[in-house]
Amino acid sequence: MNQKHLFLSVVAASILAGCSSSSSRYDLDDDTAPKAPISVEHIEDAIPQYEPYSLGGNSNYTLRGNDYEIIKDPKGFTEKGQASWYGKKFHGHLTSNGEVYDMYSMTAAHKTLPIPSYVKVTNTDNGKSTIVRVNDRGPFHEGRIIDLSYAAAYKLDVIKTGTANVEIEVITVERPSAEHKVQKLPSYRIQVATSKYEDRSRTLAEELSQKLSVDSFIDSNNKTHRVFLGPFNDYKLTQEALEQVKLLGFDSAFIRKHTATK
Structure with missing residues (x-):
C-alpha cells in the first residue's frame, strides 16, 4: 500500500470513528440546504460502471454498540426503508473512502454496501427514480437505509420532506474482459x-x-x-x-x- 492510499485509509477510518460523538455528522438536525442553491436539473444520474472497491471505508465496523458487516457480494441486493439527505454541513469534507463530498454530485451513503456501489433509488411516495454512487457510510437512524446527496434528494423530491419511503436496488457492472x-x-x-x-x-x-x-x-x-x-x-x-x-x-x-x- 503506498503512502497516499495509507493516508486515505487512516483518514476515512477516523471519520467513521468520529460518527459516534454527540455532534455526529449523521444527526441531520443541524444540516441545511445551500442558501442560494444552483440548479441541479442538468446533473445526470450517476453512470454505473465497473470500479474496484476502495481501500478505505470497506472494513467491518462497530458504531454506537452495533456491528456492521460489509456486504461482499451485493449483486441482486434490494432494500426498503426511508431515505434522508445531507447537504451544506458536509460539503467539501471527506467521505468514508477519502473522496470529497460534493452535495451537487449524485452520491449517497449506505451502512453496509461496498464502496463504491451504484444504486437505483425509487421514491415509492411519488414514483420518481434516480441512480447514485455510494461512497460514504450512514445513515445511522433507525429505519433509514440511505443518505442522499442534496442533488439526488432534490431529484427525488426529498428536500422539503426531509425523508421519504424508498426502495433501493444495486446495479452491478461486471469487470470488463x-x-x-x-x-x-x-x-x-x-x-x-x-x-x-x-x-x-x-x-x-x-x-x-x-x-x-x-x-x-x-x-x-x-x-x-x-x-x-x-x-x-x-x-x-x-x-x-x-x-x-x-x-x-x-x-x-x-x-x-x-x-x-x-
Whole structure:
C-alpha cells in the first residue's frame, strides 16, 4: 500500500470513528440546504460502471454498540426503508473512502454496501427514480437505509420532506474482459459552462486549460457553446479536477462519461 492510499485509509477510518460523538455528522438536525442553491436539473444520474472497491471505508465496523458487516457480494441486493439527505454541513469534507463530498454530485451513503456501489433509488411516495454512487457510510437512524446527496434528494423530491419511503436496488457492472477493454475506451469530461457566445466560451476554455494544466475544448450545437475539460481516462483524477474547477467558482460543473469505440 503506498503512502497516499495509507493516508486515505487512516483518514476515512477516523471519520467513521468520529460518527459516534454527540455532534455526529449523521444527526441531520443541524444540516441545511445551500442558501442560494444552483440548479441541479442538468446533473445526470450517476453512470454505473465497473470500479474496484476502495481501500478505505470497506472494513467491518462497530458504531454506537452495533456491528456492521460489509456486504461482499451485493449483486441482486434490494432494500426498503426511508431515505434522508445531507447537504451544506458536509460539503467539501471527506467521505468514508477519502473522496470529497460534493452535495451537487449524485452520491449517497449506505451502512453496509461496498464502496463504491451504484444504486437505483425509487421514491415509492411519488414514483420518481434516480441512480447514485455510494461512497460514504450512514445513515445511522433507525429505519433509514440511505443518505442522499442534496442533488439526488432534490431529484427525488426529498428536500422539503426531509425523508421519504424508498426502495433501493444495486446495479452491478461486471469487470470488463480484456477484449472489451480493447474495443471500448471509456473517458470522462467535465462540463464547465454553457453560453451563447462562442468567443467568450473559447476564452474561458483557454484560461481554464492554462490554470489547471488540462486539455479543453468547445462543443457547439444550435448556437449553444459548451465548455469542456478533458478527456480524462481516470475517474478519480476527473473528480480531483472537478473540485479545482468548483474552487474557481463554477459550482454547476459536472462530470460526463463518454465511451468511444476503437
